[in-house]
Amino acid sequence: MDERYIRNLGALTERECIVLRTKTVFVAGCGGLGGYLIEMLLRLGVGTICAADGDVFETSNLNRQLLSSPLTLGRSKAEAAAIRAATVNPDVHFVPIPQFVTEENAAELIRGCDAVLDALDNIQARRILARACTQADIPMIHGAICAWNAQAAVIMPGDDLIDRIYPEGVSLNSKASLSFTPPFCAAMQVALCTRLLTGRPLETGRLYVADLLDMELTSLF
Protein backbone atom coordinates (compact mmCIF):
# COMPACT_ATOMS: atom_id res chain seq x y z
CA MET A 1 0.00 0.00 0.00
CA ASP A 2 1.39 3.35 -1.05
CA GLU A 3 2.03 5.35 2.13
CA ARG A 4 0.30 8.41 0.76
CA TYR A 5 -3.04 6.55 0.98
CA ILE A 6 -2.49 5.09 4.48
CA ARG A 7 -4.99 7.49 6.05
CA ASN A 8 -7.64 6.32 3.60
CA LEU A 9 -7.59 3.01 5.46
CA GLY A 10 -10.19 2.64 8.13
CA ALA A 11 -12.57 4.69 6.03
CA LEU A 12 -11.88 2.60 2.92
CA THR A 13 -10.54 -0.94 2.70
CA GLU A 14 -7.20 -1.62 1.01
CA ARG A 15 -9.11 -3.39 -1.75
CA GLU A 16 -11.31 -0.30 -2.27
CA CYS A 17 -8.21 1.89 -2.52
CA ILE A 18 -6.80 -0.45 -5.15
CA VAL A 19 -10.13 -0.40 -7.04
CA LEU A 20 -10.11 3.40 -7.06
CA ARG A 21 -6.65 3.34 -8.67
CA THR A 22 -8.18 1.45 -11.61
CA LYS A 23 -10.97 3.97 -12.24
CA THR A 24 -11.25 6.80 -14.73
CA VAL A 25 -13.45 9.81 -13.99
CA PHE A 26 -14.43 12.74 -16.16
CA VAL A 27 -14.84 16.17 -14.56
CA ALA A 28 -16.95 18.57 -16.63
CA GLY A 29 -15.74 22.02 -15.65
CA CYS A 30 -12.62 23.23 -13.80
CA GLY A 31 -14.14 26.27 -12.08
CA GLY A 32 -15.66 26.52 -8.60
CA LEU A 33 -16.86 22.93 -8.27
CA GLY A 34 -14.36 21.41 -10.69
CA GLY A 35 -11.29 22.74 -8.90
CA TYR A 36 -12.34 21.14 -5.63
CA LEU A 37 -13.54 17.93 -7.28
CA ILE A 38 -10.15 17.52 -8.94
CA GLU A 39 -8.31 18.23 -5.68
CA MET A 40 -10.36 15.65 -3.76
CA LEU A 41 -10.09 13.01 -6.50
CA LEU A 42 -6.31 13.51 -6.71
CA ARG A 43 -5.85 13.04 -2.97
CA LEU A 44 -8.38 10.18 -2.82
CA GLY A 45 -6.32 8.32 -5.39
CA VAL A 46 -8.40 7.59 -8.45
CA GLY A 47 -6.38 6.30 -11.40
CA THR A 48 -7.20 8.76 -14.16
CA ILE A 49 -8.91 12.15 -14.18
CA CYS A 50 -10.00 13.77 -17.44
CA ALA A 51 -11.06 17.37 -16.89
CA ALA A 52 -12.59 19.70 -19.46
CA ASP A 53 -13.07 23.46 -19.43
CA GLY A 54 -12.70 25.89 -22.31
CA ASP A 55 -12.63 28.93 -20.06
CA VAL A 56 -9.83 31.06 -18.62
CA PHE A 57 -9.65 32.53 -15.11
CA GLU A 58 -10.97 36.01 -14.47
CA THR A 59 -10.89 38.24 -11.42
CA SER A 60 -14.45 37.42 -10.32
CA ASN A 61 -13.41 33.74 -9.92
CA LEU A 62 -11.00 34.53 -7.10
CA ASN A 63 -13.60 34.46 -4.30
CA ARG A 64 -14.21 30.71 -4.65
CA GLN A 65 -12.30 28.87 -7.39
CA LEU A 66 -9.45 26.85 -5.89
CA LEU A 67 -7.32 26.85 -9.03
CA SER A 68 -7.55 30.61 -9.50
CA SER A 69 -5.05 33.10 -8.13
CA PRO A 70 -3.70 36.44 -9.26
CA LEU A 71 -1.00 34.41 -11.02
CA THR A 72 -3.45 32.35 -13.09
CA LEU A 73 -5.73 35.16 -14.29
CA GLY A 74 -6.18 34.86 -18.05
CA ARG A 75 -4.86 31.29 -18.09
CA SER A 76 -6.70 28.12 -19.11
CA LYS A 77 -8.62 26.51 -16.26
CA ALA A 78 -7.92 23.03 -17.62
CA GLU A 79 -4.19 23.73 -17.86
CA ALA A 80 -4.16 25.16 -14.33
CA ALA A 81 -5.80 21.91 -13.20
CA ALA A 82 -3.05 19.90 -14.90
CA ILE A 83 -0.37 21.88 -13.06
CA ARG A 84 -2.17 21.34 -9.76
CA ALA A 85 -2.50 17.60 -10.49
CA ALA A 86 1.20 17.24 -11.19
CA THR A 87 1.96 19.08 -7.95
CA VAL A 88 -0.48 17.26 -5.65
CA ASN A 89 -0.35 13.70 -6.95
CA PRO A 90 1.82 12.92 -9.99
CA ASP A 91 0.80 9.25 -9.76
CA VAL A 92 -2.67 10.15 -11.05
CA HIS A 93 -2.91 10.20 -14.82
CA PHE A 94 -4.41 13.61 -15.53
CA VAL A 95 -5.80 14.57 -18.93
CA PRO A 96 -6.55 18.30 -19.32
CA ILE A 97 -9.06 19.16 -22.04
CA PRO A 98 -9.26 22.91 -22.74
CA GLN A 99 -12.71 22.64 -24.33
CA PHE A 100 -16.29 23.29 -23.23
CA VAL A 101 -18.66 20.30 -23.20
CA THR A 102 -20.85 20.57 -26.29
CA GLU A 103 -23.38 18.49 -28.20
CA GLU A 104 -20.63 17.71 -30.68
CA ASN A 105 -17.86 16.55 -28.32
CA ALA A 106 -19.68 15.18 -25.24
CA ALA A 107 -19.79 11.53 -26.34
CA GLU A 108 -16.11 11.51 -27.25
CA LEU A 109 -15.04 13.29 -24.05
CA ILE A 110 -16.70 10.81 -21.68
CA ARG A 111 -15.91 7.65 -23.65
CA GLY A 112 -14.43 4.91 -21.44
CA CYS A 113 -14.99 6.72 -18.14
CA ASP A 114 -16.39 4.97 -15.08
CA ALA A 115 -18.15 8.09 -13.76
CA VAL A 116 -18.86 11.64 -14.92
CA LEU A 117 -18.84 14.52 -12.44
CA ASP A 118 -20.96 17.54 -13.27
CA ALA A 119 -19.18 20.80 -12.41
CA LEU A 120 -20.92 22.82 -15.09
CA ASP A 121 -22.48 26.24 -14.60
CA ASN A 122 -25.48 26.18 -16.92
CA ILE A 123 -28.58 24.10 -17.54
CA GLN A 124 -28.09 23.58 -21.29
CA ALA A 125 -24.66 21.97 -20.87
CA ARG A 126 -26.01 19.78 -18.07
CA ARG A 127 -28.76 18.48 -20.33
CA ILE A 128 -26.14 17.69 -23.02
CA LEU A 129 -23.92 15.90 -20.49
CA ALA A 130 -26.83 13.93 -19.00
CA ARG A 131 -27.96 12.74 -22.45
CA ALA A 132 -24.39 11.73 -23.37
CA CYS A 133 -24.09 9.78 -20.10
CA THR A 134 -27.32 7.91 -20.77
CA GLN A 135 -26.22 7.07 -24.31
CA ALA A 136 -22.79 5.89 -23.08
CA ASP A 137 -24.28 4.05 -20.08
CA ILE A 138 -22.14 6.01 -17.59
CA PRO A 139 -23.42 7.26 -14.19
CA MET A 140 -23.35 11.03 -13.72
CA ILE A 141 -22.81 12.69 -10.36
CA HIS A 142 -24.63 15.99 -10.49
CA GLY A 143 -23.56 18.98 -8.45
CA ALA A 144 -24.67 22.62 -8.45
CA ILE A 145 -24.37 25.64 -6.21
CA CYS A 146 -25.97 29.03 -5.65
CA ALA A 147 -25.17 31.43 -2.82
CA TRP A 148 -25.38 29.40 0.44
CA ASN A 149 -26.92 26.38 -1.28
CA ALA A 150 -25.59 23.21 -2.84
CA GLN A 151 -27.16 20.12 -4.34
CA ALA A 152 -25.84 16.74 -5.48
CA ALA A 153 -27.22 13.50 -6.89
CA VAL A 154 -26.14 10.26 -8.54
CA ILE A 155 -27.98 9.98 -11.83
CA MET A 156 -27.95 6.54 -13.41
CA PRO A 157 -28.23 6.18 -17.20
CA GLY A 158 -31.84 6.67 -18.33
CA ASP A 159 -32.90 8.62 -15.23
CA ASP A 160 -34.50 11.96 -16.21
CA LEU A 161 -33.56 13.71 -12.95
CA ILE A 162 -31.85 16.61 -14.74
CA ASP A 163 -35.08 17.36 -16.64
CA ARG A 164 -37.08 17.19 -13.40
CA ILE A 165 -34.81 19.53 -11.44
CA TYR A 166 -34.41 21.95 -14.35
CA PRO A 167 -37.84 22.00 -16.06
CA GLU A 168 -38.24 23.84 -19.34
CA GLY A 169 -38.52 27.61 -18.84
CA VAL A 170 -36.65 27.74 -15.55
CA SER A 171 -33.80 30.23 -15.46
CA LEU A 172 -30.72 30.83 -13.33
CA ASN A 173 -30.99 34.40 -12.11
CA SER A 174 -28.25 34.46 -9.51
CA LYS A 175 -24.52 33.95 -9.95
CA ALA A 176 -23.86 34.43 -6.25
CA SER A 177 -21.44 31.98 -4.65
CA LEU A 178 -19.31 31.99 -1.53
CA SER A 179 -15.89 30.49 -0.85
CA PHE A 180 -17.27 27.59 1.19
CA THR A 181 -20.19 26.51 -1.01
CA PRO A 182 -18.20 24.84 -3.85
CA PRO A 183 -16.04 22.65 -1.55
CA PHE A 184 -19.12 21.56 0.39
CA CYS A 185 -20.89 20.55 -2.82
CA ALA A 186 -17.75 18.89 -4.20
CA ALA A 187 -17.42 16.89 -0.99
CA MET A 188 -20.96 15.54 -1.41
CA GLN A 189 -20.21 14.65 -5.03
CA VAL A 190 -16.88 12.92 -4.32
CA ALA A 191 -18.40 11.00 -1.39
CA LEU A 192 -21.15 9.77 -3.71
CA CYS A 193 -18.58 9.03 -6.42
CA THR A 194 -16.43 7.03 -3.99
CA ARG A 195 -19.40 4.92 -2.99
CA LEU A 196 -20.29 4.39 -6.62
CA LEU A 197 -16.77 3.46 -7.76
CA THR A 198 -16.13 1.09 -4.85
CA GLY A 199 -19.45 -0.66 -5.29
CA ARG A 200 -20.86 0.37 -1.94
CA PRO A 201 -24.65 0.57 -1.50
CA LEU A 202 -25.97 3.80 -2.93
CA GLU A 203 -29.35 5.43 -3.38
CA THR A 204 -29.46 6.77 -6.91
CA GLY A 205 -31.88 9.34 -8.32
CA ARG A 206 -32.08 11.11 -4.97
CA LEU A 207 -31.33 14.84 -4.83
CA TYR A 208 -29.47 16.02 -1.74
CA VAL A 209 -30.10 19.73 -1.12
CA ALA A 210 -27.90 21.52 1.40
CA ASP A 211 -28.60 24.93 2.91
CA LEU A 212 -25.48 26.25 4.66
CA LEU A 213 -27.30 29.35 5.89
CA ASP A 214 -29.83 27.36 7.92
CA MET A 215 -27.61 24.23 8.25
CA GLU A 216 -30.14 21.89 6.68
CA LEU A 217 -29.71 18.83 4.47
CA THR A 218 -32.87 17.71 2.68
CA SER A 219 -33.18 14.68 0.40
CA LEU A 220 -35.75 14.67 -2.39
CA PHE A 221 -37.24 11.95 -4.61
Add this chain to the structure above:
Amino acid sequence: MIEVRFFATLRTDRGKITQVPAEEVSTAGDLLRRFEIPAEEVAILLINGFHSKPEDAVKDGDVISLFPPVGGG
Protein backbone atom coordinates in the same frame (compact mmCIF):
# COMPACT_ATOMS: atom_id res chain seq x y z
CA MET B 1 -54.77 25.30 6.12
CA ILE B 2 -52.12 24.68 3.49
CA GLU B 3 -48.50 24.60 4.64
CA VAL B 4 -45.96 26.23 2.34
CA ARG B 5 -42.27 25.46 2.81
CA PHE B 6 -39.69 27.66 1.14
CA PHE B 7 -36.14 26.51 0.41
CA ALA B 8 -32.81 28.17 -0.39
CA THR B 9 -33.06 31.67 -1.85
CA LEU B 10 -36.88 31.57 -1.82
CA ARG B 11 -36.62 32.03 1.95
CA THR B 12 -35.39 35.59 1.54
CA ASP B 13 -38.13 37.91 2.89
CA ARG B 14 -40.52 34.94 3.18
CA GLY B 15 -39.09 32.80 5.96
CA LYS B 16 -38.95 29.01 6.01
CA ILE B 17 -42.59 28.05 6.44
CA THR B 18 -46.04 29.60 6.44
CA GLN B 19 -49.71 28.65 6.44
CA VAL B 20 -52.33 29.74 3.94
CA PRO B 21 -56.11 29.29 4.42
CA ALA B 22 -57.16 26.55 1.99
CA GLU B 23 -60.22 28.47 0.81
CA GLU B 24 -58.04 31.31 -0.52
CA VAL B 25 -56.21 29.23 -3.16
CA SER B 26 -57.12 26.43 -5.53
CA THR B 27 -53.84 25.60 -7.29
CA ALA B 28 -50.13 25.65 -6.51
CA GLY B 29 -49.86 28.47 -9.03
CA ASP B 30 -52.18 30.56 -6.83
CA LEU B 31 -49.65 30.17 -4.04
CA LEU B 32 -46.80 31.31 -6.30
CA ARG B 33 -48.78 34.44 -7.21
CA ARG B 34 -49.68 35.06 -3.57
CA PHE B 35 -45.99 35.04 -2.63
CA GLU B 36 -44.94 36.91 -5.80
CA ILE B 37 -42.72 34.09 -7.05
CA PRO B 38 -42.35 34.00 -10.87
CA ALA B 39 -42.85 30.47 -12.24
CA GLU B 40 -39.36 30.47 -13.81
CA GLU B 41 -37.87 30.91 -10.34
CA VAL B 42 -39.28 27.60 -9.12
CA ALA B 43 -37.36 24.53 -10.25
CA ILE B 44 -38.98 21.94 -8.01
CA LEU B 45 -42.56 22.11 -6.76
CA LEU B 46 -43.66 19.31 -4.47
CA ILE B 47 -47.18 18.69 -3.19
CA ASN B 48 -47.01 16.31 -0.24
CA GLY B 49 -43.57 15.21 -1.47
CA PHE B 50 -44.68 14.46 -5.03
CA HIS B 51 -43.31 16.30 -8.04
CA SER B 52 -46.07 18.66 -9.22
CA LYS B 53 -46.87 21.60 -11.50
CA PRO B 54 -48.32 25.07 -10.84
CA GLU B 55 -51.65 24.07 -12.39
CA ASP B 56 -52.10 21.18 -9.94
CA ALA B 57 -54.85 21.56 -7.33
CA VAL B 58 -54.10 22.05 -3.66
CA LYS B 59 -56.40 21.31 -0.73
CA ASP B 60 -56.66 21.64 3.01
CA GLY B 61 -53.85 19.79 4.78
CA ASP B 62 -51.47 19.76 1.81
CA VAL B 63 -47.79 20.56 2.26
CA ILE B 64 -46.24 22.51 -0.62
CA SER B 65 -42.44 22.67 -0.97
CA LEU B 66 -40.80 25.17 -3.30
CA PHE B 67 -37.16 25.00 -4.46
CA PRO B 68 -35.45 27.55 -6.71
CA PRO B 69 -33.07 26.49 -9.50
CA VAL B 70 -29.56 25.90 -8.17
CA GLY B 71 -27.26 25.72 -11.17
CA GLY B 72 -23.87 27.34 -10.61
CA GLY B 73 -20.67 25.40 -10.85
